[in-house]
Ligand SMILES: Nc1ncnc2c1ncn2[C@@H]1O[C@H](COP(=O)(O)OP(=O)(O)O)[C@@H](O)[C@H]1O
């Protein structure tokens with residue numbers, strides 16, 4: 001059996017979707033085509049008998065639009081304020097569409113540093129595992145009101161790997177606005193080549209990863225590589241793929257050569 005075919009047997013799956021995949025680059029408005037497809041695919045994973053956690057960005061992007069600001073704010077307090085507005089909005093939308101598929105969702109707001117705090121870590125772990133046992137879909141984002149470090153660097157990528165570690169996930173899927181990891185940023189280099197598999201995260205791989213590609217994205221490929229390090233060193237395979245590909249999750253699960261697969265140690 002080849003490495004890709006094994007992905008079909010993964011039972012506990014984290015799906016992370018970035019702001020750039022949930023909104024239109026030109027207008028900043030929500031991309032409902034994308035959102036509805038994502039929700040349908042996650043429901044299908046559940047119907048296949050898998051446990052799924054969704055890590056979603058987008059609070060700042062959605063809140064910026066809701067509050068009619070011309071651009072994504074730069075100052076921290078304003079980012080936190082629009083994130084609070086956008087998070088409520090985003091959850092309302094997820095709840096509405098997931099309920100059309102008879103799915104129950106739960107909001108989980110956490111910070112990366114909970115991993116270093118045993119009591120908080122245990123509480124987060126208990127809540128997530130109990131939700132999965134109940135058949136609900138935990139929807140996770142950074143707690144932007146208190147997570148000043150993350151909001152500056154925009155690191156839901158690393159957060160999703162930490163969540164994976166917390167629940168001993170089998171697979172982490174990062175859905176982005178790019179096909180996977182290239183040997184250089186394809187927005188800057190027309191000759192950039194997609195890397196289909198990574199077995200070891202060497203210095204060379206880290207040097208390939210640049211910053212965000214659009215005004216809505218944050219962290220870029222660098223934070224995805226940080227996520228890959230945490231995931232693979234904790235036995236979790238990770239795939240970076242393009243959210244705009246039709247049935248992208250199904251294709252990953254059925255072993256299609258799509259995106260970049262980071263193979264767990
Ligand atoms: N080596 C690389 N391979 C692929 N993408 C890269 C690379 N270096 C930088 N990037 C940029 O990373 C972006 C994806 O990250 P980001 O903008 O943070 O999106 P997201 O909202 O999905 O997290 C791409 O659009 C691309 O411009």
Ligand SMILES: N[C@@H](CCC(=O)OP(=O)(O)O)C(=O)O
Nearest residue numbers: 019058059060154155156218
């Ligand atoms: N917590 C922030 C997300 C920060 C973030 O990591 O963004 P992204 O690079 O789009 O995954 C928000 O919801 O806007």
